[in-house]
Amino acid sequence: MIFLGWESNKKDYMSKEVVTGAEALMRALKDEGVKTIFGYPGGAIMPVYDRLYDYTREENPVFNHILVRHEQGASHAAEGFARVSGEVGVCLVTSGPGATNTLTGVADAMMDSTPIVVIAGQVGVGLLGTDAFQEVDLVGVTQPICKWSYQIRRAEDVAWAISRAFYIAKSGRPGPVVLDFPKNAQIMTTVYEPRHIDYIRSYVPYPKINEDNVKEAARLINNAQKPFALIGQGVELGEAQKEAVEFLEKADIPFGATLLGLSAIASSHPLNKGMLGMHGNLAANVNTNECDVLIAVGMRFDDRIIGKLETYARQAKIIHLDIDKVEIDKNIKTDVAVIGDCKESLPEITKLLKRTEHREWRDSFEEYHKTEVDKVIEPEIHPSSGPLLMGEVINAVSEATNNDGILVTDVGLNQMMGCRYFKYSSNRSVVTSGGLGTMGFGMPAAIGATFGRPDRTVCLFVGDGGFQMNIQELGTIMEQKAPVKIIMLNNNFLGNVRQWQDMFFNGRRSFTPMMNPDYLGISKAYGIPAEVVVDRKDLKAAIERMLATDGPYLLEAAIKEDENVMPMTPPGYDVDKMLLEF
């Protein structure tokens, strides 16, 4: 058997030759157009890392490998990369703990339909099932939380498995794929032949659109007096932003956006009535229970959106467009389902729509909006006294980036406030853990986002709790000089839980106050410029300094300790009964 290293194969790259499984993996990833890999080496993946050494040399770098500081960070970074770029995020780790550390990212990507491929080492096939060192049944563990998982047991299966993995991850409703790669298959040799799988007979990623349902949907919308649309991440994933705008504008349909769908259509669009959900905008939520036709596009009626199921939009005919037929009727019974890619189905419906205007209906949103502005938004973003508020910091950062930055959030108050007050003018500008609600997601996801869109400003809003959940990734930021603008909203509390304790548990603040370290000292140790802002008068200048600094920056905002995010539809409340204050 011949072992052919990188140097010796460059000449006859395309011809048939014998290579190791690890080398086949390098070639297959290259064939998939992969350029960025987030990873962490370890025993069972060493043959792959040995090949990677050649593929990342300065003289001819095929891949940019980002060494994270914890495998969870690799999985979230791959997610952040995928969300902003629309490409598949790749994550490379070792077996056992290396693999299990990525599970939170895998589950997160499944919930939020994010295309990532996790490649993990595994003990040799001969040792499987013997409780070998760093062995874990990765396929068994990941099957319930990923789109596909597979063990590559032979070097000759590498090309097939990688091509299939990328096809599954990015097609239809995207999601995570996990590949378990035993060490013997990395070392064994094979003839490498590229594969480009775009068909799996048991898998129908783009269901055929039913014409009758398209007609019925158009008929309902044409007869509607008060149509309202819910725009979800499906619009971004399907690259159907333009199609959605044409659809909404033609029939004059106001809309609300889900957390993950926020940047599908610009915040400034006149039909955009803001965010849906528990801490969404008042008008969008109240009018959900006022509309006569509700059109959901690429969203899944999450319980945080619907509040009380029994009273949700009962007055309305419901049209649901989704690429995943399993979402139809899962939570909300629909009257018309249009299953398929919304990039195709939206124009088909639009063609049949009458150009109309619903002025009175549109105006009905203004009244609620004004109430929310007066009671919540203005006091939040333009307070005159007292400590800094979260909303004013977020609003100021958004304005300073001309509302064209990428918003990355962690989970909790920073997330709800970030999504409420950041504004968007470009697509794929929201990176947040919507479904799984993963604290610690923010920092690594923001790192991934800087590699996915190096041309854009990445603003991370994170609390003092979530910052510490993947604080080790400051090392990655340092090494890569990843230009993450970290805005830490420090209230010395696990704020969102503290809010719920105050509202629903008689103010018994069980383990939510938190003693914090000296974050500037930490930042300094990592060589990341940092400052604290306490006074309102210093806020704008501090933000300007952060944005003017090349590379990463930590801006710690000392915010009001017991600030709540409002308005709120508490769990089990009707969607139109939002609390404006507590």
Added chain:
Amino acid sequence: MMKMETANNKLYTLLVYSENIAGILNQITAVFTRRQVNIESLNVSASSIEGVHKYTITALSNEDQISKITQQIERKIDVIKASYYSDDQIFIREIGLYKLSTPITIENPEISKIIRQHNAAIVEVNPTYSIVIKSGMTEEIMSLYYGLNDLGCVLQYTRSGRIAITKSHEEHVSAFLEAREKENNGDGE
């Protein structure tokens, strides 16, 4: 003890067709586990289509839940088709095997009588034990067991999971696969 059907829960049969890949059963049962729905019976075998495996699964559920479970199973990449049926839509059979003490069976003529009444067959006899086989529905198989057990002759008893074929004329799976093959223009598998 078998769980009983109630007003909200009845026995559904799922027919699932999948590619022959390791770990599919795990994926299928995980969909039940997630909702803490018990599988009452399970039968796995090769189907009449080459390379395709067939799973016959029964579970006590309601239509809303079983339809969601079925769809979530079908969503798995290597699952070709999943459908659920109530008993009137399918032909169902199970098999019971009974190992009886030969001396007791010879001694008591009631035993052969009850075997005949249940249309069961004696397939093996030797001086120590005899094997009886009975195919039919759960209730018939159980009824023979209770009858024999009362007579004190049963050494071992086992009942298979159900197998089922649909009563409809269409052959969904082969038609689906044919249609899929026509759509394949690229690098198929």
